[in-house]
């Protein structure tokens with residue numbers, strides 16, 4: 001980790017809380033500071049009952065970059081991702097210790113509304129899961145839930161365009177989202193996630209159910225999305241992490257974050273032997 005990533009900037013201090021306990025973040029002040037930390041875990045541990053799935057994780061995730069989370073099966077990647085927008089709240093046995101800060105605010109503070117948090121931190125899952133509704137209604141869903149009824153068509157178009165799907169579906173917005181191919185369905189889910197204009201998009205193995213062509217489109221899209229959003233992606237595919245991410249976090253058994261650095265450094269010259277063994281396929 002370089003010092004530029006660890007030192008707080010002026011932009012990081014004292015966000016002004018709104019009624020949902022969260023600050024208005026992404027464009028506050030109209031400037032983006034290079035490598036500004038947007039998400040930070042401090043001593044973050046997660047337990048399912050007695051079992052510890054994440055162990056004292058400290059990490060600073062920069063804004064408007066792609067951060068890949070890799071590691072062997074069961075090392076806590078999805079658990080970490082789900083901490084960021086409090087999806088673990090939905091698991092009865094899950095207990096979180098430590099802090100997960102979004103723009104300096106601990107998302108586990110009592111005054112944070114998890115539903116509002118999930119509007120700012122959207123999520124895309126492993127299997128495409130469009131609703132059995134029209135393409136238009138899928139994308140408009142989050143806007144309607146928020147009661148944002150103005151310019152819905154325009155926002156739907158913009159989200160589909162950002163998700164690199166508009167050209168393929170422009171003439172069939174009233175057809176069912178379920179009639180699209182798997183890759184198109186996943187881009188529809190990405191459009192649905194970005195329509196409410198979040199700051200962060202979490203992706204849990206978004207291409208693992210797709211063929212190579214559809215995967216390649218999703219990878220290109222993820223790189224483009226990082227111009228506007230902070231993307232955190234869990235992937236089993238190390239080549240994919242190497243191709244599309246700026247930073248890589250390597251979790252190993254026991255939910256330990258062993259190394260976090262520039263992706264090139266992780267793949268070319270990792271600090272830890274255990275990381276090198278994992279990257280080179282000696283275990284995991």
Ligand SMILES: Nc1ncnc2c1ncn2[C@@H]1O[C@H](COP(=O)(O)OP(=O)(O)OP(=O)(O)O)[C@@H](O)[C@H]1O
Nearest residue numbers: 048053071072073074075076077078079080091093
């Ligand atoms: N809902 C749950 N209830 C109980 N234990 C869970 C739950 N979800 C995950 N775990 C356990 O927590 C640990 C971490 O799981 P997690 O799914 O975060 O790992 P992962 O690295 O994402 O795994 P994979 O790569 O296989 O998806 C595992 O031991 C898993 O069995």
